[in-house]
Amino acid sequence: MNLFRNRNLTLLALTMVVGAPLMAQDSTGQIVGTVKTKDGKPLAGAIVRLASPALQGIRTVATDANGGFRAPLLPPGSYTVIVTKEGFLVPRSEAEVGLGQIVRRDILAADASATSATVEVIASASTVDKSDVKASTLITSEFMDVIPRTTRGLSDAALLAPGVTTGIAGRTTIRGGQTTGNRFLLNGTDVADNIFNVSTGRAYYVDDSIAEIQVMQSPVHARYGNFSGGIVNAITKSGGNQITGVLRANFSRVDWSAKAPQGTRPSQGSTPGNYGKTQGEDLLNRTYTLQVGGPIWKDKIWFNVSTIKNPGSTAQITLSNPGATVTNSDGSPRLILPTEGQSFTQVGDTSFYEGKFTFALTPDHSIEFGRTFRKSTNSNQLTGNSFDPDTFYNRQDKNEYNSLGYRGVFGSNLTLEARWAHKKDTIQSGGLLNRTRNQRIDVYLSNSAYYRFNNATFSAVNPLERAAATWTANLTWYSPQTALGTHTLDVGFERVKTGQKSDNAQTPTGIRMFVSGINPDGTYRILRTGTPTGGDSIELSLTSAAEATSLADSFWFNDTLALNSNWQVMFGLRYDKASAEDTVGTKTIGSSKYSPRVQVTFDPWGDQSWLFRSHFAVYVGRMHDGFTTRFTYSGNPVREGYLPRVNGLAYTYAQAVDLNTWDISPAGFLYAAGGPTAIVDPAVKAPSATEYSASARRNWTDGSFLEFRMSRRVWKDFYNDFFVAGDEYNYNSLIVPGISVRNIAARWRTDGRVKRDYNNAEVEFLNILSSRWQFGGNYTYATLKGNGEGGDSSGANVSVTGDALGDFDAVHQANGRDVNAYAPYGNLIGDQRHKASLYWNYINKTSQGGIFTSSLLFNYVGATTYSLTRSQYYGSEVAAAATAAGSAIAAQYNAAYANYTRYYGPRGIGRFNDTFNFDLKLGLDLPLAGKLRFFSELTVFNVFNHWQKSTFALTTTATVGSPLSNSPLSGYRTAPWVTSGSASTFGDTSGWGTSGFADYVGGRSVRLSTGFKW
């Protein structure tokens, strides 16, 4: 009667598996085990052969005196294990090796001379061996085939793992770390870059080429570093001895989505973004991908190539149309071009290719080369006001990634992995030198706006380049049995060098002019008014393109010591040294730290049915990506402005751009601008996280497991980037001797007052219910507290596109205020109390070869917090005050604290509403002819169309705050908190898609993915 009993259990290949904490390789797995006779005697000298579609050739190892064998550096995949020993019959067994997993197979051999020689494989309580030391979740490409996700990308997959949430700017947070504290690795090397806001490396892989993704919440092993959050490690497919591939088309359209409920307020205003068709034109969104892999030389050279194609996009852009009544700034008639108000078409297109080639020198030694190339072009781009089509420019974004890796097995006890990779992002945009009129001239009109003529803004001459190069090697030695047990020793190093090169000139020539008018005949009106802002001038970009770099060198040692079948101890030590140089070669920082790692594992029965584990680890984060931008001239060119020599009301173009027209002398000096906007304390340290963790795990022989984990992380050495009085520095004019100009910069420094603490309890499980059903998932209860979230609306303490830094202003300290008053401790943004992902998968393989899959995914998204305590920093006001007061910067700075708006109260006291939803995916995979198959996947997000109030607008009004007089908050300003609408209208609750005051989520949407596999 029981529907679920007595079914075969064969679903492991599709599971999302928690790697029981164990040692891992970056891009491979291992099979370990023993071969013994049926009466328990070890069988030494048996030959163990491992074959797999993922492996070039056959890997052969021999059992040692204890009957043990180990096959490291195996590409992830399905393996057949064949053992031969003269006089014995040994069964063939199968093993599914996941990325970074150590899979165990214990095998019994039968005496061939026995009258009834039967053979068997011992059922291991866990597929994953306890010598794997990390806490991680493995997500295979087959699992992503079944599970409903928006994309198959790294961040979407990572969110399925416990302890992973969405943080600032939609980026990934792992175990409470800053979103910039993670590493996203592709084939073993970094692809993330927060400055270009591609923190998940999305530009470097085609979804269908991803073979496996490993989400490491806590790697523990000393091999892993340069992170203070977690690691998302992905490998791409390698091809095989058979030609395989996928041709996929993804479709979605706005009209397939449910409409948001309309608000109930009478004063409904603008149309909400989630209101059905009106969120945009009802276009059919299409994406096509192709992935093909196979042999070039069987068992020697394999290839895998993939590409993605989105139909080119078009959009309309309209040039400015100031109107005929707008004149030159002095009231004279201006030039009116026929292009005013005219529309032009922008065309966007993207090319995306990815390839990987694997060369097997022998079954024990292989070389892997990978390359990604992505180019995106967009025509007719426009920056600022213009009615001159000559100011259009074309933009080109390129992403290139090359990697070269070596894996070698030497004898039975030694392995070596080495890898080099280089990634480069290039943005080429702006004007060109080869224009007939290549000097950009900005004309000031009577409507108080500047309009650009002749050439585009910025420069395409020196593209902006960001590059990252990685070198890494790891040597592993497996000791024979000693009196203390067996050791797995790892030593290695890693070097990560990142750089940015750019001049970011405002024009292709490095020169631009500001003039008072352009006459109907095209001549220019240039006046010597001497006003620093708004006056006619020539501006010269004076710093050339140069590269700023940062370097991280790491060395490690790690020993995993198996004392006996019950106890295992791992200890490691890692050394990380970081340094950076600015564009003129000056060393800006130098930080070094040691990070110890210790873990104890207890296996009470020696069979891995129960594992108890505890660890202590320090994770040293990498230096912020901003170190290649904030303290350098790269992207911050020094610019100097000079007056015209005399007034002229009809300068021709040639005369206007003639340097002799301008007074480039002390008398004509008008202003200086640009240059680094921040100063870094040379003693700054890399942030680090100390983690304590304990776990208990129950394993079953069918691959099911249930694991409980608790962890605590405490970070230290965060940056603080607020102004410190006296941090201004002086420019000396690069053209005219004797001129010095003050520049104000924020100082980045390590501030011990910035706190961030994370505590969590996780449950993760996989239940193989039958050969067709599985139920898995996880739940995380977590708190994230601290006092350094920063992230105010002014952006002054947000490091470009990185996480918020500390926001403590020295002025409060200087005024004797308690840190708990201006930077109270509480729930940080990103504090997500509850988070769960549960899935029910059903897979039915028919006798005709068809496969039907369905998956229902439940997502519980705990709400994050909002805070009435934050700082809003008026950096521009301080700068203006300093400029106005000449050298009295410190006094102005101290006086300016009254211009800070502070919302006081406990940090993160408010919390939005929790939400949950169900996603459904139905898949059909049918054989057509030969190996050709047709597949179709229908994904319905929010299948029950369960609309829920999630957040509400929190708008503060900065301008009407009144200073407080009560100590210790004296001098702070508060401002009203309103629930929606604009800053000028308290309590404006208008808006569609709102009911009462809330914003809704949870509307149903549909995506169809279909194509062919072979």
Added chain:
Amino acid sequence: MARRTRLTTILSLLLAAGSALSAQEALAYAFKMGGGPVDGSVRKLYGDAGFTFGADFEIVQPLVKGRAVVYTIGYRALPGDNKLLSFIPGTLPAGPTSFETRNRLTEGESWGVSALYRMEVWMDDFYVQGGLKAARTKVTETDTGTTLGTTGASPQVITSITAIASKRDVNSTSIGLMVGAGYHFTERYSLELNLMQLSAESPATSSKSGLSAELSFAIRF
């Protein structure tokens, strides 16, 4: 277990205590997680969020064949939805000298124990159970918002602005009935549906009661 230290032996014996009993079918242990809707006046207390979820550790003490006593200890989360109690109008009318935007979130967490009588009813796969559940519930009420002080004149002039940021909590204990039915679909896994009474009080309200219906998935160790 080829080599075993004394410490290993001691720890193993401690851990074995429960499992050994389990092997004799004296006791069984399970982990159970689930959730479901909440209704009644207590639903209003939590801002109409209307659901709960949580997990329990379960100990099953067999009595005679097909009969057992079940003890559980577990945690429940009772999320709340934000409610806007008042808001400052877009245009401040003359007269009042104080305006307020006040938002309230009321949410609960509960730790509870239960004792149930379980009886198998059909082919050993289905069972029904009933008993009592006691819970200690902490309800937290968080208010956020802004208070404006004004002159009362026409047009209004703002004279002061104060942030509302307060958190209050209250603990209460409740005992309620719990009944349910379950299905063992393998020896390891079972599915349960339980109805249970629950009650709680918040800082702003007296005790409210209601009923929750929880669907749970249990994994036997």
